[in-house]
Amino acid sequence: MNFSTPSSFTNATPPTTAFSAPAILSGSALVKTYGSSTALAGVNIAVRAGESVAIMGASGSGKTTLLHTLAGITSPDSGRVEFQSASGPIDVTAMNERDRSRLRREAFGFVFQQGLLIPELTAIENTALPLMLAGYPRREAEGRAQHWLAALGLAGMEARRIGELSGGQAQRVAIARAQVTGATVVFADEPTGALDSATSDDVMSALLGSTVGQGHALVVVTHDETVAARCSRVIRLRDGRILPDATTGAVAGSSETGVSA
Numbered sequence: 001m002n003f004s005t006p007s008s009f010t011n012a013t014p015p016t017t018a019f020s021a022p023a024i025l026s027g028s029a030l031v032k033t034y035g036s037s038t039a040l041a042g043v044n045i046a047v048r049a050g051e052s053v054a055i056m057g058a059s060g061s062g063k064t065t066l067l068h069t070l071a072g073i074t075s076p077d078s079g080r081v082e083f084q085s086a087s088g089p090i091d092v093t094a095m096n097e098r099d100r101s102r103l104r105r106e107a108f109g110f111v112f113q114q115g116l117l118i119p120e121l122t123a124i125e126n127t128a129l130p131l132m133l134a135g136y137p138r139r140e141a142e143g144r145a146q147h148w149l150a151a152l153g154l155a156g157m158e159a160r161r162i163g164e165l166s167g168g169q170a171q172r173v174a175i176a177r178a179q180v181t182g183a184t185v186v187f188a189d190e191p192t193g194a195l196d197s198a199t200s201d202d203v204m205s206a207l208l209g210s211t212v213g214q215g216h217a218l219v220v221v222t223h224d225e226t227v228a229a230r231c232s233r234v235i236r237l238r239d240g241r242i243l244p245d246a247t248t249g250a251v252a253g254s255s256e257t258g259v260s261a
C-alpha cells in the first residue's frame with residue numbers, strides 16, 4: 001500500500017488524458033440480473049490510471065450496479081473484473097468475499113452521496129478509520145489523516161463532528177477517508193448529489209485533484225452533466241448496456257476504443 005501524504009490539491013486541475021496508461025481496472029462481458037430485471041447486459045469497460053470516468057444514464061439503467069461490480073461489492077452473474085495491482089493482475093470476480101473485502105479496504109476508496117461517515121466521530125477520527133482498521137497505531141493514523149484533511153482545505157476542522165460541518169466539508173472528509181490508505185481507484189456514487197452547484201464544483205475539484213491529479217483513477221456515477229463534463233470520459237448506460245459514443249460511433253466503455261477524453 002502506498003500511504004504517501006498529499007500536498008494541497010483543492011484547486012488542482014487534473015490531467016485531461018491518460019492515453020498511454022495501462023488499464024488499472026477492467027470489466028469484460030459483465031452480466032447481472034435481479035429476478036426479471038437485467039441490471040448489466042454485457043458491459044465492457046476499461047479504466048486507466050490517471051483518468052476519470054463518469055457513468056451516466058437514466059434511473060435504473062445499471063450505473064450503481066456497474067460501479068459496485070467493478071469495485072468487487074457485487075458479484076456479476078458472468079463476466080470478469082480484473083484489477084492491476086502492484087504485484088500483477090488480480091481476477092476480482094474469482095476472489096472469495098474475505099479477499100475482496102481486503103482489496104476494497106486496501107486498494108479502493110469510496111465516496112457516496114451521503115452516509116458512510118460516522119456522525120459520532122470527528123472529522124479526523126472518520127478519516128483515520130481505514131488506517132486504524134488496517135492496524136496502524138492511532139497517532140500515526142491520525143497524523144496521516146491530518147495531512148489529507150489539510151490538503152483538502154479542512155485544516156482546523158479536525159475535531160468537529162460530522163454534524164458540525166457543511167455538506168461540502170463533510171464530502172471532503174469522505175474524500176480524505178476514501179484516500180487515506182493510498183487507494184489507486186476511487187469509486188464515487190453521486191458524490192455531489194446533495195450539494196449546491198458552487199459547492200459541487202469545489203468538491204469535484206477536490207475529488208479530481210486528489211485522484212487523477214495523483215495518477216490514480218476515478219469512477220463516478222452522476223446524473224449531473226456538469227460533473228460528467230469535468231471527467232476525462234463519459235460512458236452512458238441504457239438498460240444495462242453502454243451506448244455508442246455519439247461523436248465517434250464507438251462503444252465508449254470498451255477497451256478497444258480506449259480513452260476518448
Ligand SMILES: Nc1ncnc2c1ncn2[C@@H]1O[C@H](COP(=O)(O)OP(=O)(O)OP(=O)(O)O)[C@@H](O)[C@H]1O
Nearest residue numbers: 034037038039057058059060061062063064065066
Ligand atoms: N439489490 C437489488 N435487488 C433487486 N433489483 C435490483 C437490485 N439492485 C439493482 N436492481 C435493479 O437493477 C436495475 C439497475 O439498478 P441500478 O441501481 O444499477 O440503476 P441506476 O442506474 O444506478 O439507478 P439510479 O439512477 O436510480 O440509482 C434496476 O432495474 C434495479 O431495480
